[in-house]
Amino acid sequence: MSFPQHEPSASTARIERSHPDELICGLVSISDRASGGVYEDQGIPALKTWLQGALTTPVRFVERLIPDEAPGISATLTELADTVGCDLILTTGGTGPSRRDVTPEATLAVGTKEMPGFGEQMRQISLRFVPTAILSRQVAVIRERGTTDADGATLIINLPGQPKAIRETLEGLRDADQALVAAGIFAAVPYCIQLTGGPYIETDPAVCKAFRPKTAVRPA
Numbered sequence: 001m002s003f004p005q006h007e008p009s010a011s012t013a014r015i016e017r018s019h020p021d022e023l024i025c026g027l028v029s030i031s032d033r034a035s036g037g038v039y040e041d042q043g044i045p046a047l048k049t050w051l052q053g054a055l056t057t058p059v060r061f062v063e064r065l066i067p068d069e070a071p072g073i074s075a076t077l078t079e080l081a082d083t084v085g086c087d088l089i090l091t092t093g094g095t096g097p098s099r100r101d102v103t104p105e106a107t108l109a110v111g112t113k114e115m116p117g118f119g120e121q122m123r124q125i126s127l128r129f130v131p132t133a134i135l136s137r138q139v140a141v142i143r144e145r146g147t148t149d150a151d152g153a154t155l156i157i158n159l160p161g162q163p164k165a166i167r168e169t170l171e172g173l174r175d176a177d178q179a180l181v182a183a184g185i186f187a188a189v190p191y192c193i194q195l196t197g198g199p200y201i202e203t204d205p206a207v208c209k210a211f212r213p214k215t216a217v218r219p220a
C-alpha cells in the first residue's frame with residue numbers, strides 16, 4: 001500500500017491525522033555546530049531516510065534543528081508533544097559526557113514515565129560497533145497528556161549524534177547471513193505507541209521486524 005507523502009512541517013500548529021494509522025513523528029537534531037551552520041545537519045536526513053524505509057504505514061514528520069541548550073531542548077520536546085501532538089519524537093545528539101551534552105537531562109525533565117529499556121538496548125547494540133558506546137547517556141521517556149489514553153502520549157527516544165549511529169541503533173545488527181545479532185530498538189516502538197493510545201504502525205520486516213504479542217496484532 002502506498003500513502004501520500006507530506007512535506008515536513010515547521011509549524012507549531014496541531015497536526016490532525018490524515019489517516020487513522022498515520023504516525024506524527026518529531027525529528028529533533030541537537031547540535032551546536034549543525035544548528036550554527038558550521039556543518040550541514042546529517043541527523044534529520046538520516047532519521048527520515050531510515051524511517052521512510054522501515055515504515056509501511058503513513059508518517060508525517062515535524063523537524064527541528066536546535067543547539068545543545070537544556071531549556072530550549074525541553075521547550076522543543078514539550079511543543080512537539082503537547083502542541084503539535086507527536087506520537088513519537090526521536091532526538092539525535094548531545095548524549096555524551098561533554099559539558100554541553102544535556103539532551104538526556106532535558107528529556108527526563110519533560111517525561112512522565114521513564115523507559116530505561118531503550119537506552120540499555122541501544123548501548124548493547126552500539127557496543128558491538130564502538131567501545132565508546134558506554135559514553136552515551138541516552139534515555140527514553142513517555143510524556144502523557146491529560147488523564148486518559150484518549151488525551152494522547154508521546155514516546156521520546158534519544159539517539160546518539162553520530163549520523164551512522166542512527167541506523168545502527170534503530171535497526172540493530174545482522175551477521176553475514178543477515179541473521180539478527182542484536183535487535184534494534186525500533187522493533188519495540190510500534191507496540192509501545194499502541195499501548196499508549198497512539199496509531200497502529202507497521203514496519204517492513206526486511207528492515208526491522210516489529211514485535212507485538214499475538215493478542216495485540218490487528219487482524220488483516
Ligand SMILES: Nc1ncnc2c1ncn2[C@@H]1O[C@H](COP(=O)(O)OP(=O)(O)OP(=O)(O)O)[C@@H](O)[C@H]1O
Pocket residue numbers: 029030031032033034039040041042043044068093094095096098161162163
Ligand atoms: N547533526 C549532525 N550532523 C552531522 N554530523 C554530526 C551531527 N551531530 C554530530 N555529528 C558528528 O558526530 C560527532 C559526534 O557528535 P557529538 O554530538 O558528540 O558532537 P559534538 O562534538 O557535541 O558537537 P556538536 O554539538 O556541535 O554537533 C561530531 O563531531 C560530528 O562529526
Ligand SMILES: Nc1nc2c(c(=O)[nH]1)N[C@H]1C(S)=C(S)[C@@H](COP(=O)(O)O)O[C@H]1N2
Pocket residue numbers: 092093094095096097101125126129130132133134135136137159160161162164165166168169
Ligand atoms: N551506534 C553507535 N553508538 C555510539 C557511537 C557510534 O559511533 N555508533 N558513538 C559513541 C560516542 S563516541 C559517544 S561520545 C556517544 C555520545 O554521542 P553524542 O554526544 O553525539 O550523542 O555515543 C556513542 N554511541
